[in-house]
Amino acid sequence: MNERILRTLAFDQVKQQLGQYLVTAQGQEEVLHLEPLTDQSKIQERLDESEDGLKVQRLRGGIPVPKLENIRPHMKRIEIGANLNGIELAQVSRVLQTTKELVDFFAEMHEKEIEFIRLYDWQEKLVALPELNRRLRTAIDEDGRVTDEASPELKGIRNQIRRSEQNVREQLDGIVRGKNARYLSDAIVTMRNERYVIPVKQEYRGVFGGVVHDQSASGQTLFIEPKQIVELNNRLRQQQIAERQEIERILAELSAELVPYRQEILQNAYVIGRLDLIQAKARYGSEIKGIVPAISSENQVVFKQARHPLIDPDQVVANDIMIGKDYQAVVITGPNTGGKTITLKTLGLLQLMGQAGLPIPAGEDSQMGIFHEIFADIGDEQSIEQSLSTFSSHMTNIVQVLDRVDERSLVLFDELGAGTDPQEGAALAISILDALGAKSAYVMATTHYPELKVYGYNRPGTINASMEFDVDTLRPTYRLLIGVPGRSNAFEISKRLGLAPDIIESAKQIMDGESQDLNEMIADLENRRKAAETEYLEVRHHVAEAETLHQELSTAYAAFYEEREKELAKARQKANELVKQAEEQAEQIIADIRKMQQAGQYGGVKEHELIEAKTRLSGLKQEEHLQKNKVLRKAKEQKKLKAGDEVIVETYGQRGTLLKKVGNDWQVQLGILKMTVSEDDMTPVSPAPEPKQRVTAVRSTSASHVETQLDLRGKRYEEALKEVDQYLDAALLAGYPQVTIVHGKGTGALRQGITDYLKNHRSVASFEFAPANQGGNGATIVKFK
Numbered sequence: 001m002n003e004r005i006l007r008t009l010a011f012d013q014v015k016q017q018l019g020q021y022l023v024t025a026q027g028q029e030e031v032l033h034l035e036p037l038t039d040q041s042k043i044q045e046r047l048d049e050s051e052d053g054l055k056v057q058r059l060r061g062g063i064p065v066p067k068l069e070n071i072r073p074h075m076k077r078i079e080i081g082a083n084l085n086g087i088e089l090a091q092v093s094r095v096l097q098t099t100k101e102l103v104d105f106f107a108e109m110h111e112k113e114i115e116f117i118r119l120y121d122w123q124e125k126l127v128a129l130p131e132l133n134r135r136l137r138t139a140i141d142e143d144g145r146v147t148d149e150a151s152p153e154l155k156g157i158r159n160q161i162r163r164s165e166q167n168v169r170e171q172l173d174g175i176v177r178g179k180n181a182r183y184l185s186d187a188i189v190t191m192r193n194e195r196y197v198i199p200v201k202q203e204y205r206g207v208f209g210g211v212v213h214d215q216s217a218s219g220q221t222l223f224i225e226p227k228q229i230v231e232l233n234n235r236l237r238q239q240q241i242a243e244r245q246e247i248e249r250i251l252a253e254l255s256a257e258l259v260p261y262r263q264e265i266l267q268n269a270y271v272i273g274r275l276d277l278i279q280a281k282a283r284y285g286s287e288i289k290g291i292v293p294a295i296s297s298e299n300q301v302v303f304k305q306a307r308h309p310l311i312d313p314d315q316v317v318a319n320d321i322m323i324g325k326d327y328q329a330v331v332i333t334g335p336n337t338g339g340k341t342i343t344l345k346t347l348g349l350l351q352l353m354g355q356a357g358l359p360i361p362a363g364e365d366s367q368m369g370i371f372h373e374i375f376a377d378i379g380d381e382q383s384i385e386q387s388l389s390t391f392s393s394h395m396t397n398i399v400q401v402l403d404r405v406d407e408r409s410l411v412l413f414d415e416l417g418a419g420t421d422p423q424e425g426a427a428l429a430i431s432i433l434d435a436l437g438a439k440s441a442y443v444m445a446t447t448h449y450p451e452l453k454v455y456g457y458n459r460p461g462t463i464n465a466s467m468e469f470d471v472d473t474l475r476p477t478y479r480l481l482i483g484v485p486g487r488s489n490a491f492e493i494s495k496r497l498g499l500a501p502d503i504i505e506s507a508k509q510i511m512d513g514e515s516q517d518l519n520e521m522i523a524d525l526e527n528r529r530k531a532a533e534t535e536y537l538e539v540r541h542h543v544a545e546a547e548t549l550h551q552e553l554s555t556a557y558a559a560f561y562e563e564r565e566k567e568l569a570k571a572r573q574k575a576n577e578l579v580k581q582a583e584e585q586a587e588q589i590i591a592d593i594r595k596m597q598q599a600g601q602y603g604g605v606k607e608h609e610l611i612e613a614k615t616r617l618s619g620l621k622q623e624e625h626l627q628k629n630k631v632l633r634k635a636k637e638q639k640k641l642k643a644g645d646e647v648i649v650e651t652y653g654q655r656g657t658l659l660k661k662v663g664n665d666w667q668v669q670l671g672i673l674k675m676t677v678s679e680d681d682m683t684p685v686s687p688a689p690e691p692k693q694r695v696t697a698v699r700s701t702s703a704s705h706v707e708t709q710l711d712l713r714g715k716r717y718e719e720a721l722k723e724v725d726q727y728l729d730a731a732l733l734a735g736y737p738q739v740t741i742v743h744g745k746g747t748g749a750l751r752q753g754i755t756d757y758l759k760n761h762r763s764v765a766s767f768e769f770a771p772a773n774q775g776g777n778g779a780t781i782v783k784f785k
Contacts, residue, residue, distance in 0.1 A: 001036045001352070001373065008376045009349045011036075011356075013310055018358070021280035025070035026273025031280070036355035038372045044295060046357020048117035048747070051292045053282030054359070059114065063279045064098075064105055071095055071269055075262050083248075083255040087144030092258065092265060093136035096129055099268045102275065103128050115717070117747050119278070125271045127264040132257060139254060146247045154246045157239055164236040168196045171229045175208070183207050185221040194240070195233045197223040285359030288313070291366060293354050294745065299369035299408070299442065300324040301351065307361040308346045309353070317478035321347050324369055329433060329443040329462040331452050333485050338467035339478035340446040341378060344412045347444055348374055351410060364714055369410075371442070375401040376412040391419030398432060407440035416445045416452075426451040437461065453485040472496075550707075554726055561726075641666065647682040649675075655685060706734045712754075713744040720750055721757060728782070732763055738783040740770060745778045758782060 006012060019031050037043050056063055069091045074084055084092070106123040109116075139150035148155040169189060176187040176198060183204035190197060192213035199221045200208060209227035216222075225233060258265065284290070288309050296302075302325070305318040321343065323330055332340050350360045354368035377397045401411060417429030426449040433455065436443050445452075456464035464485035468477040491504050641647070645658045649668060656668040656677075668677045710727045712720040724741060731739045743750045758767045763784055770779035 001038070001355075002375070005348070005374045005376055006035070006352070008378055009345055009352060009374075010310060011349065011352050014349070014353060014358070017309070018280055018284050021283040022276055023065055024068040024273050024276040026068070026269050027065075027276030027280065029070070030273050030277045034277075034356055036352045036374075037357075038355070038370060040295060040297065040370055043355055043357060043370060045118060047292050047295070047354070049119070049278045050281045050285060050357055050359050051747075052116045052119045053278040054285055054292065055114075055116065056109075056119070056279075057282040057286060060109075062282065063275050064101055065272060065276045065279055066094065066098055068094055068098065068269070068272065072266065075258075075266050078255050078259050079262060083252045084258075085144065085251065086140055086146055086247075089136060089140045089251065089254055090142060090144040093133065093140055094142075095265060095269050095272065096133035096136060098272055099126050100128055100130065100133055102126060102272070115749060119275075122271055122275060122278075126268055129261055129264065132261060135257065136254065139250060146250055150250045151246065154243065154250065157243045157246060161236065161239045161243060164232060164239055165196075168229055168232045168236060171232065172196055172198055172226070175226060180207060185216075190223065192223045192225075195225050195237065196229065197225045200224045281358055288359070288361040290359030290361045291364055292359055293362065294365075294367040295354075296324070296367045296369050298324070299371070300367065301347070301369045301442075302365075302367050303347065303350055303360070303362045304366045305363035306346050306350055306366070308342055308349065309361050310349075311342070318363075319343060319346070319478075319480040320482070321350075321480065322482065323347070323442055323444060327461050327463040328440065329437060329459070330445070330465050330482070331433075331456040331462065331485075332444065332446045332465045332467065332480070333448065333450075333453055334446075334467035334469065334476075338469060338476040339480070340467055341414050342478075343467070343480055344376070344378060344414055344444055344446060348376055348410070348412050369442075370408075371410040372406070372408040373404065374410045374412070375405065376414075377401065377416075378412060378414040394419060402432070402435060405436060405439055405441045409439075410442045411436055411444075413443065413445035416447050417449065418447075422449065425449065430455050433459075433462070456485060554723070554730075557730065558722075558726055561729075641679065641682075641684070646685040648685055649677050650681050650683065651677070656682075706730045706736070708736060708738075709740040709742060711742045712750065713742060713746075715750075717750055717753060721753055724754060724757060728761065728763070732784060736784070738781060740774075740779055740781050742775060742779045745776075751777065751780070754780060 015031055015034060018034075019028060022028050022031060037046070053063070071088075071092050074088045074092060078084060103123065103126055106120065110120065139147060141147055146154065148158055172189045175181070176184060176189065181187055183201055185199040185201050188199065190199065195213060197213050198208075199216075200223075202215075202220050202222060205212070205222050205224065208224055210230055211225045211227075212222050213225055214223040285292075288307075290309075293303075301321070301323050303321040306321050307313070307316045307318050317339070332343065334340055350362065351368055351371065351374060353360050355370060360366070360368075377394055398413075405411060413432075416432065417425035417427075419425070420428075426447075429445070429447060429449060429452060433443060433445065433452075437459070453464055456462050463483060465480060465482045466484050468479040468481055469475075470477055491508065495501070495504055641658060643658050643660055647656055647658060647668065648654070649656055649670065652670065654670050656670040656675075659667040659669055659674065661667075662676055665676050665678050666682070668675055668682070706727075708731075710724065712723065715723065720743070727739075727741075741754060743754055745751070755767075758764050758780070765783045765785040767780050767782045769777045770781055
């Protein structure tokens with residue numbers, strides 16, 4: 001990518017904003033070398049890293065990367081045999097400790113089955129060195145000081161130093177608090193030349209003897225090491241020298257221990273720097289409310305609700321910017337200060353950011369292309385040194401662009417053909433656009449020339465656009481209108497500002513008729529667009545309501561399904577309990593019958609005893625709710641009984657034959673017995689024959705709300721599979737022969753999960769990816785049995 005476009009579109013300013021979120025020196029170095037790429041696989045890797053970074057940011061607040069210094073010079077020094085000081089070793093130790101913490105962090109994420117596209121690959125490149133890390137952390141503290149635990153010798157020496165210092169201080173404290181304190185300038189103990197001294201007045205220098213190490217600026221005070229502590233100070237000084245030598249030995253030993261692991265340490269620092277950059281991209285993406293765009297291999301750029309990242313978020317106006325699908329050239333017309341140039345820069349800068357693997361400030365479902373080069377001619381670049389006018393400067397740049405452009409290039413022209421005679425400039429602009437079209441380049445150009453409005457209508461693959469202007473407020477709205485050319489608002493503005501109507505009418509008469517017709521056509525288009533936009537908003541409102549209703553129904557269906565399963569489980573448990581009780585009572589009745597049969601003294605079991613036993617067995621049935629059923633009672637009342645009918649006597653559970661009616665009761669023959677039974681206590685055995693069963697298709701009342709397509713884009717993996725399960729049940733209930741599940745292309749994880757689910761679904765006959773014009777492998781068509 002040429003350096004000129006990076007400066008023109010302010011890509012370096014985006015990198016500066018990104019750099020504010022970096023905490024490691026290696027990360028700062030990585031962002032310095034960050035630039036747009038042209039290899040699709042590498043761009044996808046960087047975008048996947050940004051996606052992972054945003055996911056970690058959302059789930060855990062970010063990757064735990066602390067502030068780290070650049071240790072590459074340290075590794076270079078130990079390679080040539082030099083020793084590191086304590087601060088340098090502490091910096092290396094922080095790299096090793098960070099490596100350990102990152103390995104543990106990603107291991108925890110892996111245990112929780114959190115999926116990442118690229119982060120686990122970076123984790124595998126980290127080399128944990130636990131023994132070396134423990135040795136450094138034991139010997140060197142965070143500030144680079146060698147600790148007492150670095151070696152037993154150092155610990156012993158420092159204990160001796162502390163005892164010697166205590167002895168010296170006790171001796172000096174005795175002097176400053178004793179009878180000789182009157183000879184001192186101040187009752188304090190201080191140090192000069194790394195030896196303990198006391199401040200003595202000049203005239204009493206001979207009282208204490210010893211060595212004079214310093215004097216005050218006035219000469220009235222001498223800092224004297226009394227003779228009684230000279231030997232103590234000498235011993236202390238020897239111990240301090242021994243401490244320094246031991247520290248140097250320890251530092252040399254630790255530096256030597258780093259040499260075999262030099263490459264691993266450098267690799268860890270590099271990986272931490274890359275993780276720091278991923279973390280910074282995620283934080284920057286959150287700050288600008290950005291998303292990770294999809295890549296269109298056909299270079300179909302669709303930036304929904306795109307915003308320029310360097311404009312105040314509270315003031316920037318979001319626009320839908322599209323190029324590459326239905327048209328490869330966009331000609332934007334409209335008044336000055338309407339936002340045309342910012343729209344050009346937004347398209348170019350967002351494309352650069354996407355190719356650099358950065359999140360972009362745009363809406364969901366946005367997608368980017370991959371351009372080998374992006375060219376721009378924006379702004380006034382006249383050069384006094386080179387004696388170039390504005391027109392000459394623009395034309396020089398355009399000539400260079402035309403020499404290098406190809407079908408994988410995006411060209412941005414601001415005020416194409418400006419700076420010269422309007423007719424010649426318009427003709428040149430049209431010829432330049434034709435030349436770019438002949439090379440199949442992607443072009444977005446702004447202009448004031450009305451001839452280019454007609455060009456946008458007549459040329460295939462080219463479309464007009466404009467920046468909206470509110471005539472009522474006389475202000476631009478900064479909204480991009482694709483398909484509507486800009487029109488001159490001079491007459492309307494002049495009229496609102498008070499210019500006489502006859503002057504305006506005279507101007508209209510002078511104006512070229514074709515231009516007037518064009519303006520009227522544009523005005524009509526604007527009115528139609530506003531009407532269509534109003535209808536669109538109304539439809540979106542109804543769609544939103546329908547989606548809300550669908551979501552509520554899905555939630556209610558899920559709750560119903562769950563509650564139904566709970567109630568069925570309770571019913572099964574209750575039924576099992578009733579069956580168990582019935583079995584126990586039946587066993588007891590059978591046992592009683594056997595006892596009566598064995599008795600035999602009265603000729604076996606009597607008929608009434610059998611009837612009574614059968615009645616007890618019949619009483620085990622759970623039919624109380626049927627007896628209370630008003631519908632059944634009414635049906636029984638409608639059935640006219642007559643002599644000779646066979647009935648079941650409910651009380652005894654026995655079949656009998658009606659003999660004759662006795663009042664409101666009937667005399668019934670039960671075996672060898674004749675009994676009088678109430679009509680309410682009997683049921684006809686042979687009711688009217690039931691009609692043959694007919695199979696009737698039942699369609700759920702909610703079927704009308706089940707769409708033939710389920711859109712899962714943007715859903716999380718578990719949520720999506722749950723919604724697919726509920727959706728297939730509803731679609732089957734609605735009687736659909738087939739449905740479409742839109743899962744998007746993305747990483748492929750959701751698509752694979754849905755494929756595995758459909759393989760095991762008992763009602764799915766087959767499934768396949770949708771045709772290319774219906775989403776390709778971003779959607780699956782499911783056919784039911």
